[in-house]
């Protein structure tokens with residue numbers, strides 16, 4: 001059984017540690033391992049950590065804390081070794097990123113080797129956003145926008161200090177139309193909203209409620225991460241989709257953070273699911289379209305300065 005993994009990200013001081021403390025205290029029945037991602041931040045002599053690259057501590061409630069100065073992949077392998085030699089057991093992994101970390105490379109690590117992609121199952125990205133400071137952070141730091149862009153769930157924290165989050169919610173939706181938003185005070189949230197969300201599995205969960213939203217004001221900044229939805233009623237030709245996607249990813253692979261789609265294909269009664277992170281994407285056949293279902297393709301793209309018109313046009317031409 002692959003171990004599900006959740007990535008916890010968010011700008012400096014957004015409340016990641018506070019949420020983690022809540023998660024680790026809660027009685028949820030999971031045996032959770034947490035990796036604190038300090039990777040590459042401070043060069044620490046590995047002799048301090050002993051032979052292992054990863055420093056592993058077990059808390060009194062059975063949760064496991066790991067810190068590592070090495071690459072994330074080393075820590076992931078070290079945890080697997082500990083499971084295999086019987087010294088550890090856990091059934092869920094959380095990675096807490098540092099506030100300035102770009103989640104992109106962290107996600108890519110899970111697909112970087114056969115072992116890691118088979119033994120871990122990337123479940124989702126939870127992004128925390130500070131209701132007091134986020135507007136300014138989003139203006140100033142593209143990394144803060146990227147953290148929102150990658151999210152499967154967005155948690156708006158510190159709403160006890162600033163309860164008026166309307167404008168922020170709109171802006172977050174412009175950046176990431178796909179991720180539901182929840183308000184959280186001092187990390188208090190129902191954990192079932194955060195775990196087993198299957199953000200990277202091929203499925204048809206496009207959160208159709210959130211897709212009704214239409215951005216009214218264009219994002220102003222030059223470095224803007226934004227999302228948009230494409231809906232097409234005419235069936236698409238399969239070979240042309242992969243051709244177009246390959247072309248798109250060669251040119252814009254670094255800018256497209258995440259994309260997900262449910263496609264209607266010409267001469268086939270099955271739905272085609274596809275999803276990707278930057279240049280890495282997968283597609284698979286799903287069940288057949290039901291009689292009461294509207295046979296249309298829906299795609300969500302989230303990325304940095306994406307050529308929306310060009311992408312829309314490209315799909316229109318398929």
Ligand SMILES: Nc1nc2c(ncn2[C@@H]2O[C@H](COP(=O)(O)OP(=O)(O)OP(=O)(O)O)[C@@H](O)[C@H]2O)c(=O)[nH]1
Nearest residue numbers: 011012013014015016017018099157158184185186
């Ligand atoms: N009022 C209020 N304070 C909060 C809330 N959540 C977190 N804080 C406080 O905000 C500060 C930063 O929270 P942390 O949990 O350390 O944030 P972090 O994201 O781990 O911070 P970094 O590790 O610096 O990236 C702490 O003083 C928390 O007590 C909240 O919902 N309301």
